[in-house]
Amino acid sequence: MSMRNVGIVYRKELTEALRDRRTVISTILVPLFLFPVLSVGFGALAVSLVGKAKEETPKVMLRGGEDSPAVVEGLKKLDKIEIVPETPDWKDQIINKEVRAAVEIPAGFQADVAQQKSDTVKIFNYEGEMKSEFATEKVEKYMKDYRDRVVKDRLAAKNLPETVLNPFEVKQENVAPPEKVSGAAFGGIIGYMVILLCMTGAMYPAMDLTAGEKERGTMETILSSPISRMHLVLGKFFLILTAALGTAALSVLSMGVSFSVLSHYTGQSGSGRAAAAGLLLKLGPKTVISVFLMALPVAVLFSATLMTIALFAKTYKEAQSYLTPMTFVVIIPAVAAMLPGVELTPKLSLIPILNVSLLCKELVAGTYHWNYIGIIFLSTCVYAAVALFLAIKMFQRESVLFRS
Amino acid sequence: MIEARGLSKRFQDKKRGEIRAVDSVSFTCQPGRIYGLLGANGAGKTTTLRMLATILEPTGGTALVCGHDIVERPEKVRSCVGFLSTATALYPRLTAQELVEYFGRLNGLDEPTLKKRVEDIFNRLDMNGFRDRRCDKLSTGMKQKTSIARTLVHDPPVMIFDEPTLGLDVMTARTITAFIRECRDNGKTVIFSTHVMSEVEKLCDTIGIIHDGKLLTEGTLAQLREKYSEHDLEEIFVKVVRPHYVPSETN
Numbered sequence: 001m002s003m004r005n006v007g008i009v010y011r012k013e014l015t016e017a018l019r020d021r022r023t024v025i026s027t028i029l030v031p032l033f034l035f036p037v038l039s040v041g042f043g044a045l046a047v048s049l050v051g052k053a054k055e056e057t058p059k060v061m062l063r064g065g066e067d068s069p070a071v072v073e074g075l076k077k078l079d080k081i082e083i084v085p086e087t088p089d090w091k092d093q094i095i096n097k098e099v100r101a102a103v104e105i106p107a108g109f110q111a112d113v114a115q116q117k118s119d120t121v122k123i124f125n126y127e128g129e130m131k132s133e134f135a136t137e138k139v140e141k142y143m144k145d146y147r148d149r150v151v152k153d154r155l156a157a158k159n160l161p162e163t164v165l166n167p168f169e170v171k172q173e174n175v176a177p178p179e180k181v182s183g184a185a186f187g188g189i190i191g192y193m194v195i196l197l198c199m200t201g202a203m204y205p206a207m208d209l210t211a212g213e214k215e216r217g218t219m220e221t222i223l224s225s226p227i228s229r230m231h232l233v234l235g236k237f238f239l240i241l242t243a244a245l246g247t248a249a250l251s252v253l254s255m256g257v258s259f260s261v262l263s264h265y266t267g268q269s270g271s272g273r274a275a276a277a278g279l280l281l282k283l284g285p286k287t288v289i290s291v292f293l294m295a296l297p298v299a300v301l302f303s304a305t306l307m308t309i310a311l312f313a314k315t316y317k318e319a320q321s322y323l324t325p326m327t328f329v330v331i332i333p334a335v336a337a338m339l340p341g342v343e344l345t346p347k348l349s350l351i352p353i354l355n356v357s358l359l360c361k362e363l364v365a366g367t368y369h370w371n372y373i374g375i376i377f378l379s380t381c382v383y384a385a386v387a388l389f390l391a392i393k394m395f396q397r398e399s400v401l402f403r404s
Numbered sequence: 405m406i407e408a409r410g411l412s413k414r415f416q417d418k419k420r421g422e423i424r425a426v427d428s429v430s431f432t433c434q435p436g437r438i439y440g441l442l443g444a445n446g447a448g449k450t451t452t453l454r455m456l457a458t459i460l461e462p463t464g465g466t467a468l469v470c471g472h473d474i475v476e477r478p479e480k481v482r483s484c485v486g487f488l489s490t491a492t493a494l495y496p497r498l499t500a501q502e503l504v505e506y507f508g509r510l511n512g513l514d515e516p517t518l519k520k521r522v523e524d525i526f527n528r529l530d531m532n533g534f535r536d537r538r539c540d541k542l543s544t545g546m547k548q549k550t551s552i553a554r555t556l557v558h559d560p561p562v563m564i565f566d567e568p569t570l571g572l573d574v575m576t577a578r579t580i581t582a583f584i585r586e587c588r589d590n591g592k593t594v595i596f597s598t599h600v601m602s603e604v605e606k607l608c609d610t611i612g613i614i615h616d617g618k619l620l621t622e623g624t625l626a627q628l629r630e631k632y633s634e635h636d637l638e639e640i641f642v643k644v645v646r647p648h649y650v651p652s653e654t655n
Contacts, residue, residue, distance in 0.1 A: 008509045016497040019538075217493030221554070223459045224487035225510040226479050398460055 005227050009235020017205060017239060026204040027243045031251035036258045058100035058135035059084050065105035081138055094126050100135035101125040113150055188338035191360025194248045194291060195334045195353060198299040201247025202240050203323055206306035209236045211319035233395045240303040248295060290363045297380035298356050304387035308394050314403055349375045352383050405593055406433040406456060406562060410465030413451050425451040427617040428465060433595050438588050440608030441597040448617040449597035453566045457487040469562055483511055486555030489566035496540035500531060500550045503539060504557050511558035525553045545576045552583050563587045565596040581607060601637045615645045
């Protein structure tokens, strides 16, 4: 096989792709800037909105409490809460967000507490509404602190230590290394991302190099040159593959940097996002190479399949209508791998996409099941080879190339 | 030289069943001569020329182009053919020079030869003013010159033109017809399809009239005038085709 011709076609396709605004946007700019915009941009927006909500002094309506002056006084002294008197439409006011919550102190509450009788303080709020929940938290914290003080006082009055109520502690302790912990939590996402981005990266060039070429009238031009159709297909295929892997690599890089910037910005070192950032930044070269090595046959599978399907279309638009549903075909098994409890089994290791997605989860967590790696790599290579063979065959069918 | 021997092409159509686009067509084109394939739309001209250029594979018969069989050695055939039609567009995002170089490389030219060929062609066709301009920014005339340069870059001995002037303005069409003449004068074998009678009269040494996939008659213009006792080519064409003509509603 003359790789010279394949190389000529590849270089030409690469030159054209880099000059095409749509390809540059979908393959380079979107993966590079999507995550910063989505995570840092939206993250910062969310942080700022939450911050503003926390700064607001919510109005809390007091119901009852006339015979519990100490409790009421304590509530009124709370920082950043405005206690307002009760009105008959208190429920509507909460629903209409005029007041954020209402606290109901039962009649004779303070006296009941003194006489060691049990009572219930009710807090009414608007569930799911952030500012209402902040107000509720503040009131609830005050009431719990008050209860703790009462308990302490009672124990002290009877000369009993606090350990009477808390005879022992229960503690969890993690023994797995940090990369395995974060790998188990976020490894599935990395596999999913790499697979999905390989697909989206391959999609635009696959349409442009087949249906786009038909639409622009250059298919007949190239078919009149002495290059064999197999070399032509391979040259195009390698460009689509480059776009698929390039998009995935740029996305993972961009995701790692964005999450790390975000965790720095929010200062939430223990949060999920920060853990994901830590994981991405801590991924050693071994893991990165393993994940991309496993993604390679998947990218080949996508590139060849998308190219074969797009070749059927007469126009770019027609190709879009064929390929868009393919996204769902890929998303479903990739998402299934992220479901809790779904783990590699011999049967699942033969299901394309799902198998690689599950394996990536293991690889990121630092677990190397060599038998599964072998089965999955080989089976995906077989699927990819079949898809590439079909693409070459399709390029030799006049009914497909000159479909009218 | 081109030698078509019973060249046939059948297509399967879901609604119309089997279609014989080209039916046992045989003819010979000699070097230094222009063979004109004259026919109405849908007569089978494009399919015949696409088979000769090995873009389509015949379902029957064969042809020899530069001594190579189009079925057995299609890649060899393509390397000695320059194919130009209104359907052979240019890559919009390549410059004129990049495009010509691309086809030169695909035709197996080494870099020093390619460089020399490109310089020669760009000088000859006066293309230096737009050699670094992208094809999507070229005027129609510039595009035609670039297409001509593409077909010439490997200096093929056989030129196939499929309705090359279709939809072009007079000045651009003249560039093409002048180029076709030049090819003949340089000893190339030229086959050319059209439905424009005046072009055939001006250019062709041999004329073949094709209709419904069949080559109905062929000869020089003088031979056809004598055979059909008509001077005007259009009248000759009508005389040849009318007995075989079926209105499109029933075809």
